[in-house]
Amino acid sequence: MSNSVKFHFAKVLDVEPSPISCMSLNHTSKKLALFRGGRIGAIEIWDVNHQPLLERVIFELETIDGKPSVESVVWADNNRLFSCGLHGFVVEHDVRTGKLLHKSAATSGSVWCLGVNPTQTVIAAGTEDGFINLFNIEEKMLTYLRVLDRQDGRVLCLQWSPCGRYIGTGSVDSVRLWDVNKGHAVQKLMTGRTKNKETIVWAILVLDDHTIVTGDSRGIVSFWDGRIGVLKYKMQTHKADVLTLRLSSDKSSIYAAGVDPIVLNIAKISGSDKWIKSHPRNIHVNDVMTLETYDNRLFSGGIDTDLAMSSFPPKIIVKYPNIPKYTQFSGSDNAAMLLIKYAKNLTIWKLPMGNSQLTKVLEVESKGAENMFSAAMSQNGSFFAYSVSGAVKVFQISFTLDNDEVLKPSLEKLQFENLIEFSSENQLVHLKFIKDDTLMLLSSSGRFITIAKINQTTNSVCFGDVQELQDTESSYLGVGLVATTASNLCITLDNRIIVYSFNQDFTISKCCSLPTHSALPSSITLHPLKPLVLVTYVDNSVLICNYNDGKIVCQEVVKKKVDDLQPFQGACWSSDGQTAVIFQNDSLFLLEITGDIIEPKRRKKLVSDEHNLRFQIKTCPSKYKYLAYVGGFGTDFVVVEVDPHSILEHLPPAFAKKRFGA
């Protein structure tokens, strides 16, 4: 039996292209850190245990001339994240709070590359002036160890040898192998030139047998013998610069890519030290800047902004489009309004009702271009609020029609009757309107919460006491997802899901913790009428749980095609609570409840009442590019869609290929 549901698609999200310039995988926790450039640079943390899921975005980066600069990121010493850039510092980031922990200045100029030794105790940084700086990784900071001999020209890439004694570096026209203990270069390998044009070594690998593999600006991948310092062989793999090389997890393949966006697999002949060109992968349309491998999976990113995951065999290519995590949506169902929060501003859209048009009624920028952490709009559309570091702003919005029948918004900033103070590490707060005049503020760590009441007569905000939530102490990343209704709050802390209830006196008590699942939750949604929470996980599981008793009502793994590795992005219940729409980047699913939803009071009388509730997941054959949000809109749904062409048209020209007839 089929269901027909009405959807309104709105192309209201402006996505700016943010190219991926570097990435690093933590092989222990399976967290992939990548830096996206563009107007708003940020480091993204992805969980790649199952289907890749964007977990956290770090905005607080070291800047140069007011612009964030990250040339390389590395993980070290169990979940510590370091980055470097043109500002000349090696910076450690707090993954949990997104704060910049500390920075260590490198000798002389910009830092182009970083490398961590195999024992995770020393970090090496290559600089503009040809120095390789070594830092000891201490418990809470980096301490300067020494510099190796200075070389001519910048150090563009480096990698430690598996034994931890040598460092291979690449620069203009030469490759060097350094003895870390002696501090001298033990080998200097000249790359040679083509048409007297200097050769830039962009990428380097040092293999177990001291074979040094380099990729350079001629499109050549060279294999050098690091022991005796000679070129073993080289192969023309690309028609333009090879920007990145990556060794597969089983060390049998090397992936190479660059300005020529073909990702080429260079395979090792078993039983020999010979490497040969193997199958290419056409994944990206523009320069590939960085590669990372995990088991059979290859992650790639570049100018075209897509994070791609590919594998062979079986041949699977999945692209995760650049729909920024910092974009938040807050729909006002009653007033037909949609709030979209970007990194530094928010927009409010009036959705069409009857003959009216879709209009952007308001755009608010944060003061001093501060990063907005969270934003929310009340259900009646009268109030909206946003939070920046250490501050919350609440506004009343009203509309009047001018002579031309155009909506004119008027804003009034609400005053605070009292002030609240979170600790320094909880400067950022999640905001949610739980009622039209009641705002919830939840600290980013998830430990502290307060309820603010809006006094509509005096147009002021009164904060309640700061309360500490139960069971929120030990969390690695802090609060991930937040869902609220008028009476309940549901949050995720790492892979735990906890439901709280708001009492009459605005105290908060814990309802239950949902059973933990091996995969991370990708969305949580509270039922509008019943004590049910709908959770989707990155392994395609869908779970509905009764949070009054903590029992799982139903659980199912959605069957998808083998190559459909997009995680569920979110869900939305219909107004009658009989159906929910679950969406991922490119498709929509409908979850339909076929049995009775049992009232909590009746439930106690039933022995196995959960069997009365059945649900069925239905699929829609239509494919979309790309879906960013689904929300309720009366009895229908509103979908925010991103046009991929709006991203592509801003990209620089790609490497041209000669082809027949063009």
Next chain:
Amino acid sequence: MGGLGAPFILCPLSERRDFLGISGADGSIVLTTGKNMAIRYHVLEQKQETSWTSSRHWFTSRVVKCADIGKYGAILDNNTVAVWNEDDTAMGDVTKMKFSDPIWELNPSSSLTEDGALVIFENGFTTPLAPLLTSDQKKKLRKAIATGKGFVDTECDTIIDAAQCHPEKVVIISAPKKAGRAIVTRDVMKVTLLHKNQIVTQIEVKSEFVGHCILPGDDGPSILYLGRDGRLWQQFLTTPLPAPSLVGSLAKVISPLTPVVLHPAPPSSKDGDWSKVVIYGSDPSEEGALIALYDLKYDIVVAKQSLKMYANPPIMDVLGGNVLIPVGLHVLVIALYSSKSRLSGVVGKHGIRSGEEVFEQRSPFVLDPVTSVGWTVDVEQPHGHHNKQAAAAKKLLRSASSNAEVNAIKKSFPEFWEVVQQYKILEREGQPQSLICTQILPLALTKGDAALDWMLQNFTDIPESHLIIILAKLLDNMTDSITASHSLLDLILSRSVDPAQLVGALTSLDFILSRRLALYLKFKMESALTMGSESGDDTMTSSVLWLTSLLDAHYTHFVLGDELSLVEELLSVVAKGAAWLEAIAELEPYLILTQQKIDFQPRPNPHSKWRTEILTFT
């Protein structure tokens, strides 16, 4: 009309962002590729001829050949005019003139102007280069600049284009400055027409546009600009200033959402006038770029080519009959050429739009069984009494094997029984229809319309040359004033023919008869448009095909003769017909759904910001 050749890569381009432009020089082109490098290439030989590098200064405009002084010149560091000899590759012996005011570009000399190369300052001041080389003039000019005297437009906005046009005029297009905005908006352009440093005309075009070019012409220069709605406008710069005229709509050809480059195509010896422009922009239907050669006179796209990539902002130049486009890391060359099929281009585009391709499916070497020859479905369509005759003939031929049957044929076809009898004999000998037709046609022509009608109805394979012979005989009996349809002519025109062979065969048709045929086709199309009929679209399709072939076969007569007005009339009828066919094609799926009594929802536009869809989940 003209066409675009196969593209080839001329040379690599290191940095497209630093690319300053292309100029022509003695059959070669000069690419100012980077900030301090200019290279001259021979286009056809695809090789580098020479290069110049300024080690201490940066080029800020393209390097041009100043034909009047026989030297190369460019602007260095924004405010210095530099001139040097061709063999001075290291640019060691450069004549430099530094000014305090920024210079926009050095405009190369044109044979149309007396003054040769021009120096155009960013404030709009324009002066010939050659007199500057004498010290007296330089001093005078500096004095003039210092005092502000002599400046033609000291409040000139940001210049976006300039060209020298006949007669001895310089056109400067500028866009208004907007404070605080790095990108110059192209919403409004200001056009200044200079003559001997005096402003002749100055206009403001206040409509949004995505591309423009300056078009020289015998009637004075004009500005072509493409609006954001895809419509191409032409603004003549004559006094008094006329209103801009609409040239045509290019929305379906090129995407007006992204910037477009327009460039006039050099006039060929056949055209002799500036009637075509080369357009480079993004493809509206798919990803990538599109280059089109557009004829302004006939409002058609003569030729087009797709490229895989479209780069924003687009750069294109047309030099010496070659289109040059920097794409990715290369410079692409596409040759422009004049082709013989001028008028097929005029009418052919509508032929293509009609959506029907007629392919030759017959084989003269395969003889169909006698019983099936000539009585296929199309022959059995109702055609009045001729159809009854055909049915009778079919019946007779099936069983005709004796004298008695021959007598029966004679009785049934008293007027042309000999023709039928001869056909019967030849068919029994095993000859194919095309050969039989050759042998019995002369006899049939003497027997009148009935015999010809019988042939047309019963023969599926009549060579095109024979059809033209029949056509000539029928047209000969008609006059130029056509008021009614001719059933036999309609029979001929509705046959499926091979277009290539038809063009060849139509060349043998006398021009007077060809003109009459064209008039008849025009009449048929007009009546199909006004009256409407069940077979209206078939009539329209076949008429367009015949007209295309006819004009191709006699293009010299139609164009070089005095028949341009007729061609224009035909073009308007064909355009109307094509629009009609297009409308039917668009409606077809809905008509089919209506016929099948299936409810249909109009598909929402996927490009609109808000759309509603009802999705079915299964």
